[in-house]
Amino acid sequence: MLELRNRLLKIIAGLVVVMLALMPFANDIYIFLATPLMQSLPEGGQMIATEVTTPFFVPLKVVLLAAFIISAPHTLYQLWAFIAPGLYSNEKHLIAPLVITSVILFLCGMAFAYFLVFPVVFGFITSTTPDGVAVMTDIGKYLDFIIGLFIAFSLAFETPVAVVLMVTAGIVSITDLREARSYVIVGAFVIGAIITPPDIISQFMLAIPMWLLYEAGIVVAGMMQKQVQQYEN
Numbered sequence: 001m002l003e004l005r006n007r008l009l010k011i012i013a014g015l016v017v018v019m020l021a022l023m024p025f026a027n028d029i030y031i032f033l034a035t036p037l038m039q040s041l042p043e044g045g046q047m048i049a050t051e052v053t054t055p056f057f058v059p060l061k062v063v064l065l066a067a068f069i070i071s072a073p074h075t076l077y078q079l080w081a082f083i084a085p086g087l088y089s090n091e092k093h094l095i096a097p098l099v100i101t102s103v104i105l106f107l108c109g110m111a112f113a114y115f116l117v118f119p120v121v122f123g124f125i126t127s128t129t130p131d132g133v134a135v136m137t138d139i140g141k142y143l144d145f146i147i148g149l150f151i152a153f154s155l156a157f158e159t160p161v162a163v164v165l166m167v168t169a170g171i172v173s174i175t176d177l178r179e180a181r182s183y184v185i186v187g188a189f190v191i192g193a194i195i196t197p198p199d200i201i202s203q204f205m206l207a208i209p210m211w212l213l214y215e216a217g218i219v220v221a222g223m224m225q226k227q228v229q230q231y232e233n
Helices: 002-040 054-070 072-086 089-127 139-156 159-168 174-179 181-195 200-232
Strands: none
Touching: 002 054, 002 072, 002 089, 002 139, 054 072, 054 139, 072 089, 089 139, 089 159, 089 200, 139 181, 139 200, 159 174, 159 200, 174 181, 174 200, 181 200
16 A cells, blocks of 8 residues: 555656646647637637636646646556556566557547547537627637547547457457447447537547547457467467
């Protein structure tokens, strides 16, 4: 328990240090996140704050989000240092690449959402606004919306890791995954329809990467199985 407490304190300390370093740039970070919407607004469009404390707490939330992402390597290292002594050598060789891959895929999911999905989503929303209606989104509601999309796409990009873990744990086989391909495709489009705004383009932009990443997970899991079999022989 003492070791766990020390590791948790180090994780919190790392997060706090990054937050303090980012605080002077809180507004700049929020402007960066708001750029996809601002570029889609009609000329003269702007964002608003409908609550008294929103202008203070929203940039603070943005800093917390950025600090969580930036300090993720330090956090994962502390978690790894805590669990590594109890793992077998073959488990260490498996978990380390999966953790690194998970972080990379998570960041790729966020980048995909920001650079490709957000412009499409906000362009669709603003283009369907009725005449005479001024689009003035609350900054707090906007932040909650994009965080939801960030989480959705980042988790979707973790599909290969989930596939590899299920195969490695013996929950499913490569054959089972291939046979379930049609169900996965349908499920990906259903998830895309539920999570993304009601335009077909953003639905496809979530569903297709999920399907392709699922296929990539099958390929990687198959390669890992072959390596294990060669090692055992």
